[in-house]
Amino acid sequence: MRGDIALRPPAAQLPAASRIVSWLQDVWVLTRRNLIHVRREPQQLSDVTIQPVIFTLLFVYVFGAALAAKAGGDFKAFLIPGLLVMNLTTSTVGTAIGLSTDLSTGVINRLRTLPMAQTSILVGRSISDLLAAVLCGAFVVVTGLAIGWRPDAGAGSILAGIGIALFFSYALTWFNACIGLGMKSPEAAQGVVFVIMFPLSFVSNIFTPTQGMPGWVGAIANWNPVSAVASACRTLFGAPNPSAAVNAWPMQHPVTAALMWAFAILVVCAPVAGWLYRRKTRN
Amino acid sequence: MKNGSMITAQGLSKSFGEVRALRDVDLDVPAGSILGVLGPNGAGKTTAIRILTTLTVPDTGSAWVAGHDVVNDPSAVRRMIGVTGQDATLDEQLTGRQNLLMVGELSRMKRSDAKRRGAELLEAFELADAGERVLKTYSGGMRRRLDLAASLVARPPVLFLDEPTTGLDPTSRQRMWTVIRTLVSEGTTVLLSTQYLDEADSLADRIVLFDHGRVIAEGTPAELKGSTGSQLVEVTLAAPHAGAAAALAELGTGAVNVSGGGLRLTVPVRNEPGLAVAALRSLDAVGAQVEDIAVHRPTLDDVFGILTGATGPDGAPDTGDAGEGGDAGEAAAEFEEVLL
Numbered sequence: 001m002r003g004d005i006a007l008r009p010p011a012a013q014l015p016a017a018s019r020i021v022s023w024l025q026d027v028w029v030l031t032r033r034n035l036i037h038v039r040r041e042p043q044q045l046s047d048v049t050i051q052p053v054i055f056t057l058l059f060v061y062v063f064g065a066a067l068a069a070k071a072g073g074d075f076k077a078f079l080i081p082g083l084l085v086m087n088l089t090t091s092t093v094g095t096a097i098g099l100s101t102d103l104s105t106g107v108i109n110r111l112r113t114l115p116m117a118q119t120s121i122l123v124g125r126s127i128s129d130l131l132a133a134v135l136c137g138a139f140v141v142v143t144g145l146a147i148g149w150r151p152d153a154g155a156g157s158i159l160a161g162i163g164i165a166l167f168f169s170y171a172l173t174w175f176n177a178c179i180g181l182g183m184k185s186p187e188a189a190q191g192v193v194f195v196i197m198f199p200l201s202f203v204s205n206i207f208t209p210t211q212g213m214p215g216w217v218g219a220i221a222n223w224n225p226v227s228a229v230a231s232a233c234r235t236l237f238g239a240p241n242p243s244a245a246v247n248a249w250p251m252q253h254p255v256t257a258a259l260m261w262a263f264a265i266l267v268v269c270a271p272v273a274g275w276l277y278r279r280k281t282r283n
Numbered sequence: 284m285k286n287g288s289m290i291t292a293q294g295l296s297k298s299f300g301e302v303r304a305l306r307d308v309d310l311d312v313p314a315g316s317i318l319g320v321l322g323p324n325g326a327g328k329t330t331a332i333r334i335l336t337t338l339t340v341p342d343t344g345s346a347w348v349a350g351h352d353v354v355n356d357p358s359a360v361r362r363m364i365g366v367t368g369q370d371a372t373l374d375e376q377l378t379g380r381q382n383l384l385m386v387g388e389l390s391r392m393k394r395s396d397a398k399r400r401g402a403e404l405l406e407a408f409e410l411a412d413a414g415e416r417v418l419k420t421y422s423g424g425m426r427r428r429l430d431l432a433a434s435l436v437a438r439p440p441v442l443f444l445d446e447p448t449t450g451l452d453p454t455s456r457q458r459m460w461t462v463i464r465t466l467v468s469e470g471t472t473v474l475l476s477t478q479y480l481d482e483a484d485s486l487a488d489r490i491v492l493f494d495h496g497r498v499i500a501e502g503t504p505a506e507l508k509g510s511t512g513s514q515l516v517e518v519t520l521a522a523p524h525a526g527a528a529a530a531l532a533e534l535g536t537g538a539v540n541v542s543g544g545g546l547r548l549t550v551p552v553r554n555e556p557g558l559a560v561a562a563l564r565s566l567d568a569v570g571a572q573v574e575d576i577a578v579h580r581p582t583l584d585d586v587f588g589i590l591t592g593a594t595g596p597d598g599a600p601d602t603g604d605a606g607e608g609g610d611a612g613e614a615a616a617e618f619e620e621v622l623l
Contacts, residue, residue, distance in 0.1 A: 022391060029388045033374065033381075040376045040417065106372030110433070113336050113371055115361040116389040282339065 030124025048136035081233035096180035152238035161236030209242035225261035295344035319487030365434030368445030
């Protein structure tokens with residue numbers, strides 16, 4: 001260690017850059033940091049790579065025929081949109097765990113002493129998790145195509161369906177951020193999000209039409225945001241969608257309902273996450 | 284805020300539930316100086332630093348860093364400070380170089396500037412070879428150096444160093460001290476917390492002593508050492524002498540401590556000139572043969588022990604026996620001569 005560290009006046013703020021540009025830069029720096037983590041430990045990506053492949057194969061080949069008998073028609077066409085939505089829903093738990101882990105180390109404190117935009121910690125996390133969701137969706141789609149799934153719709157319509165599923169996943173990322181920020185430890189966060197995310201995925205029309213469910217369970221499933229997103233994807237992929245016969249508003253207007261749900265979750269959870277972050281880091 | 288002060292705190296208090304971490308603390312650090320914040324674990328040092336670095340807010344009181352209010356204008360404060368501390372760490376999964384780049388970019392430096400500055404600091408802190416290694420693989424000393432380097436990336440005029448040398452080997456500590464002195468000589472203002480008295484003694488222009496959330500003493504190292512109102516006379520005899528202790532007791536303000544098989548006698552005395560000569564005369568008068576005599580001021584360890592109730596800063600009980608100091612005591616005395 002030498003003692004000749006040059007000390008010049010402190011770095012000024014970027015002269016011409018507006019607040020938004022610096023904010024975007026902060027977000028990008030922190031997104032990149034999360035991506036470096038992933039590159040360093042690729043096994044933490046298994047829940048958006050290996051897991052979607054296993055789930056897709058498992059449900060199509062083990063349960064597929066039995067589940068789809070009720071749905072009628074091509075069971076791969078029925079199941080793949082559902083599996084896409086299920087994987088994009090459950091993979092968002094990574095946000096809760098990752099954020100909670102971040103907060104349990106001293107890195108956050110270091111970041112908080114820097115003149116960066118503090119919101120970029122949360123936004124950077126949500127963006128790196130969105131990129132993970134894109135990867136997850138790609139694995140489901142490619143696995144589906146590999147086992148003979150052929151969506152019966154135009155490219156634009158298919159992309160719109162995938163886009164809605166990703167938008168919903170991004171909104172859930174913020175819900176998970178709230179859980180991660182609200183829990184005391186990464187372990188606690190992990191426990192809580194699984195308890196929420198699995199019923200959310202399964203009490204839905206993803207695997208079976210809701211018509212076969214007991215009355216109140218069916219009602220919950222019909223109004224479950226996940227059902228709306230799965231129905232929207234089925235509609236846009238040209239897949240059989242038994243829920244279209246259900247007399248519930250979200251099932252009659254799945255695309256609108258899916259977008260509204262995603263938007264509502266985002267609008268509520270993002271500010272709450274910001275508030276929880278400030279509260280958590282105040283002391 | 285006073286003129287020329289880089290860090291000012293007035294009446295800071297902070298409680299965590301029942302625990303009063305900080306009670307009515309005032310601090311003032313003139314530009315270009317080092318304030319040593321000294322105290323045992325849990326004395327409130329880290330809480331004070333957390334408030335001044337915008338990591339937490341005080342319950343009552345105000346503080347300014349480089350003229351900016353830490354509560355009302357934290358982002359302005361963050362542009363002026365560098366922080367190295369136990370609870371503000373770097374990213375374990377990034378390399379040394381990536382960490383410095385991230386800190387630079389988040390300090391709103393241009394990427395190319397941040398890169399250059401990172402390389403310069405890695406070089407200066409002898410971490411250039413480890414620059415591409417992940418932080419997880421760093422030793423304790425390397426981490427501390429990278430921590431300090433990270434706090435210097437944006438060239439902040441004010442540095443907060445929270446126990447920067449805890450756990451370092453003596454050589455690494457000396458190197459760290461050299462860097463800190465260099466930074467201050469170039470105009471940086473430093474607030475340094477430490478559990479080590481010699482560190483505060485060696486580096487700080489002024490010292491505040493924290494205990495149970497309060498500032499219990501304040502001053503230059505020399506003032507603090509003088510504040511106990513006494514010096515110590517330490518005599519080594521050629522042979523034990525029955526009348527020696529009584530002869531010294533006449534000069535002293537406290538009890539004579541006899542050790543080393545009756546050969547070593549220590550007595551606290553008032554701060555007056557000519558005491559060594561007076562002691563020699565008294566001993567000569569009773570026929571005691573003196574081999575060695577020394578008058579020294581108490582070390583900060585002594586002061587700390589007296590002010591906080593006879594325990595050292597690390598919680599170890601103070602022996603209260605200056606005569607038993609042995610090599611450490613002599614080293615401290617020599618050190619003091621260099622300092623004063």
